[in-house]
Amino acid sequence: MWSFSNIANNLHDWLSTTFNPTWTLIIEMVIAGIAVIGLFAALGLVLVIMERKVSAWMQIRVGPNRVGPKGMLQSLADTLKLLVKEGLTPNGADKLLFNVAPFIAMIVAMLLLAPIAFAKDFQLWDLNIGVLYVSAVSSIMVISILMAGWSSNNKYSLMGAMRSGAQIVSYELSAGLSILAIVVLTGSLRVSDIINSQADGWWIFKGHIPVIIAFVIFIIAVTAETNRAPFDLAEAESELTAGFHTEYSGMKFALFFLAEYVNIFVVCGIGATLFLGGWQPLHFGTGTQFNHIMDYIPSSLWFIGKTFFLIFVIMWFRWTFPRLRIDQLLNLEWKYLLPISMFNLLLVTLMAIMKWHF
Amino acid sequence: MVEEIGTTTEGDLIINVGPQHPATHGVLHLVITLNGETIKKVEPHLGFIHRSIEKMCESLTYRQFIYVTSRMDYLSAHINNHACALCVEKGLQIEIPARAQAIRVLMDELTRIASHELWWGAMAMDLGAFTPFFHAFRERETINDIMEETCGARLTMNYIVPGGVMQELHPDFQKRVKEFIVLYKRKIHEYDEMVTGNIIFQNRMKNVGYLSAEDAVSYGCTGPTARGSGVSCDIRKLYPYEVYDKVEFDEILETAGDSFARYMVRIREMQQSIRIIEQLIDNIPDGDFQAKTKAVLKLPKGEFYSRVETARGELGVYIVSEGGTTPYRIKFRSPGFSNLSALDHMARGGKLGDLIAMMGTLDLVIPDIDR
Numbered sequence: 001m002w003s004f005s006n007i008a009n010n011l012h013d014w015l016s017t018t019f020n021p022t023w024t025l026i027i028e029m030v031i032a033g034i035a036v037i038g039l040f041a042a043l044g045l046v047l048v049i050m051e052r053k054v055s056a057w058m059q060i061r062v063g064p065n066r067v068g069p070k071g072m073l074q075s076l077a078d079t080l081k082l083l084v085k086e087g088l089t090p091n092g093a094d095k096l097l098f099n100v101a102p103f104i105a106m107i108v109a110m111l112l113l114a115p116i117a118f119a120k121d122f123q124l125w126d127l128n129i130g131v132l133y134v135s136a137v138s139s140i141m142v143i144s145i146l147m148a149g150w151s152s153n154n155k156y157s158l159m160g161a162m163r164s165g166a167q168i169v170s171y172e173l174s175a176g177l178s179i180l181a182i183v184v185l186t187g188s189l190r191v192s193d194i195i196n197s198q199a200d201g202w203w204i205f206k207g208h209i210p211v212i213i214a215f216v217i218f219i220i221a222v223t224a225e226t227n228r229a230p231f232d233l234a235e236a237e238s239e240l241t242a243g244f245h246t247e248y249s250g251m252k253f254a255l256f257f258l259a260e261y262v263n264i265f266v267v268c269g270i271g272a273t274l275f276l277g278g279w280q281p282l283h284f285g286t287g288t289q290f291n292h293i294m295d296y297i298p299s300s301l302w303f304i305g306k307t308f309f310l311i312f313v314i315m316w317f318r319w320t321f322p323r324l325r326i327d328q329l330l331n332l333e334w335k336y337l338l339p340i341s342m343f344n345l346l347l348v349t350l351m352a353i354m355k356w357h358f
Numbered sequence: 359m360v361e362e363i364g365t366t367t368e369g370d371l372i373i374n375v376g377p378q379h380p381a382t383h384g385v386l387h388l389v390i391t392l393n394g395e396t397i398k399k400v401e402p403h404l405g406f407i408h409r410s411i412e413k414m415c416e417s418l419t420y421r422q423f424i425y426v427t428s429r430m431d432y433l434s435a436h437i438n439n440h441a442c443a444l445c446v447e448k449g450l451q452i453e454i455p456a457r458a459q460a461i462r463v464l465m466d467e468l469t470r471i472a473s474h475e476l477w478w479g480a481m482a483m484d485l486g487a488f489t490p491f492f493h494a495f496r497e498r499e500t501i502n503d504i505m506e507e508t509c510g511a512r513l514t515m516n517y518i519v520p521g522g523v524m525q526e527l528h529p530d531f532q533k534r535v536k537e538f539i540v541l542y543k544r545k546i547h548e549y550d551e552m553v554t555g556n557i558i559f560q561n562r563m564k565n566v567g568y569l570s571a572e573d574a575v576s577y578g579c580t581g582p583t584a585r586g587s588g589v590s591c592d593i594r595k596l597y598p599y600e601v602y603d604k605v606e607f608d609e610i611l612e613t614a615g616d617s618f619a620r621y622m623v624r625i626r627e628m629q630q631s632i633r634i635i636e637q638l639i640d641n642i643p644d645g646d647f648q649a650k651t652k653a654v655l656k657l658p659k660g661e662f663y664s665r666v667e668t669a670r671g672e673l674g675v676y677i678v679s680e681g682g683t684t685p686y687r688i689k690f691r692s693p694g695f696s697n698l699s700a701l702d703h704m705a706r707g708g709k710l711g712d713l714i715a716m717m718g719t720l721d722l723v724i725p726d727i728d729r
Contacts, residue, residue: 061492238714
């Protein structure tokens, strides 16, 4: 059957027979690098147009409809426009930090794409601490935001960055604890192990209520971690104009913008992997007709479908809810989400020990 | 820049919100002294859109100056015109035909709903929710279309003139207004589902921006701002003009005095406006739409004052006449100016995000404040 893993294997076989092992590795790394850069750009463009269409749909509008069929090329045109725009550096800005910050954001977003399994056996890097890697690397994002806010020499930027720092550091705890719930059930941090453990059913179905609680907390926490509404205090436009990227223009702004969207994709992909079975098709029981039909849908479609469903949910939040205040935001994390997720982790551990899950 | 105020000390963070800022709804400049996220002091700087409307009015005749006042509080242009027309009529002692009175009240209430709709959308946008803005504009467009048919304009109507209204209602007026009432009643539940009942929204609005009844009176607050603090100040009830004493409606009072109370006053006021329109729309008396007046109006020597309830509060018009064709001196008591003065008192000790919400609940229209 046609799948990404076949393409990758055939390519690897062909390279191995044509070149010696060192060159094969180098060429494969170059291809992977180009693929990540291409994926970064493509995801950014697709998600931007998706966000604009979703918001238009919720706001009784049409949305972009001039560039390309149904306006689908609008974000490409916007990116081209941003590419040729002047990237201003404000007076009194710390030039080095100011110019480096957007690239750190971009690099973090690209690094995060590594351990995600896009389809069956199609993964850039299946390292043994994949889940830990994601939560570790995604927290580097806060450094780029702090750098951008501090170096801009702008009070709005500084306040946005400080808010973002407090927010991301806090919400990482609940995101990490809810990820741990699945790690406890699976007994492995490796992404492929976690997906394989869901072959007979996704964790959200197998894990009873504690896993559902963990899933909800995970979605809330990653919404906050990616600075999305209702937790978009770092760039609260009615209070801080544009928050940490107020002073950015041109492609440097676009990098922040694209990195934000790729981050959303990554966290939703992780959510889909941990709770919704990654690329595993929807199965009920064993060997039923239903399962056979589901198997015909390619694994990449399963993953993309689940991820984009979660992305849609996060966009839905953004266009529905008002923004929280900074003290309410921290209260929610430290007084509610963190104790709940800790207690929940205990429940999950008990469940894993007693083998109560399906 | 603000050393003379005792609460600013060395090392405080002073940020300028405005005159170009997404949350000021116009060209208002706020100098905010912050301690971290907590507000120590708010100092509004006015005058960015001052067009000296009062001085302009003094060189225009009593028929002409009313058109300038549409540009004051552009969201309640009808009501501004109404206040001026009432003042001139008081001086001339003209009796207004019953039909004109009913039309004026209908137009005022439609304007009030349109103004509150826009406020509701902008208020939600200040709190970071974009979608309500578009939903509010969906209903507001209908009102603007009704206005356009009858008055020929959508924003600065200039429809109410001394002696009555400028022209006859459009034949479709009653039908369109009834359609609007049906539409409004069908959609109003969305407002509560999307914003009023939202837990985040309620947490943001409740117990912030507290304004006690005494403070509301001493700052001269009027309209929904004061009624949110429990001060009964509806001019339509206390000093009824036109047919307001003949229609049934309630003066909305909330006693909590916080941002949510001011929000609820406006939401419930829209329903009262619908109630007034429902009573009047089928009972517009027949007759002239304008009283017979002289071509050139001359007010007798003396001082004249009239007041009306706009969407934002009490609008007073004070005319001093020397007996000529133009006013000798004219002064508008605009509601926004007094309401804005309470902002500093409300905001102290709150968070920066709350300040934006408080500004939203004051429903500021900057051309009304600066004139």
